[in-house]
Amino acid sequence: MSMSAPAHMPDGSEALARPGLSWGVKSSFTRYIDSMPDGRRGAGYGAAEAGGGVYFFELDDASGYDPALGQGIIKYRGDLRYKGHGGMLFVMVVDPWIEFREAGAVLTVVDAEYWPNRERRIELASLAPAPAGAPCLPRGWGQLDARLTAAGVEVFNGVYALGELLDPVRFSAEA
Ligand code: HEM
Secondary structure (H helix, E strand, C coil), rough: CCCCCCCCCCCCCHHHHEEEEEEEEHHHHHHHHHHHHCCCEEEEECCEEECCCEEEEEEEEECCEEECCCCEEEECCEEEEEEEEECCEEEECCEEEEEECCEEEEEEECCHHHHHCCCCCCEEEEECCCCCCCCCCCCCCEEEEEEEHHHEEEEEEECCCCCCEEEEEEEECCC
């Protein structure tokens, strides 16, 4: 797949004018990748870099989401990959979904272990309402704090601890 964004992809500000999920994953991880001579990161298939290591994933399907109740699943699409260390490091973040459940919200992604099967998913992060003081976002956009789950710890090779704070997840489901 192409590791560069298509030429027509909007920049970050235009991107927030459309529904989608905007996420830098973990900025220290981005800096780590960028510091490697052979470190690469890139997105496609519905995801594009919005600048500074933040990626925008297009809205795929919000029909299973009830905005009034804040329940259900919002599906976004896109394929984000990081690689380095001569191929020993390879992290995929594909088709992130925000799943609001009774027990709380989680961010799930396609399970890279079974790639190219996209049916199996893992919980990458647990999500919680961002504390007051979160930056002002365009109308229809919300922000959630993201913390690494047990499956997410595996994705990053056990370097980060369970519950490690990731970058905040910004999202909109309004078409
Ligand atoms: C050849 C094998 C590897 C070597 C030599 C290596 C080396 C290192 C070193 C030296 C650091 C500290 C960097 C710093 O503090 O700036 C680091 C951090 C890290 N490594 Fe690796 N690593 C390897 C493989 C991997 C793999 C396979 C992953 C899987 C995702 C990984 C994920 C990470 C993460 C998440 C951090 C922390 C980055 C941060 O947030 O500061 N590493 N690694």
